Amino acid sequence: MQVLVRENNVEQALRVLKRKMQREGLFREMRDRRAYEKPSEKRAREKAEAIRRVRKLARKKAQREGLLPAPKKKVVPAR
Structure with missing residues (x-):
């Protein structure tokens, strides 16, 4: 780099x-x-990450299709 x-x-x-x-x-x-991360802990972590990814993709798809409201945009105060 x-x-x-x-x-x-x-x-x-x-x-x-x-x-x-x-x-x-x-x-x-x-x-x-x-x-060190035990193999059982690694499997559990990777499974949780995969579930999070799938849920995020499903949420984004539902938002694009209009089934869920889009996330609210953060309002930045003017300086």
Whole structure:
């Protein structure tokens, strides 16, 4: 992974690097590898993740078809 530092702006380069690492899932993987995970715990976690994914896809599909109301948009106060 490579990030360019422009005009000696290291803080901006760090923000870009962190965002790239977040998108790649590096932080989650580091957290997961911190300790040993038993095979039974791994199966349970992966099954729960799969159920979450399926429910999310079903919810999005229902929203597109108009069966569920769309999520409310966050209102950002004007500055």
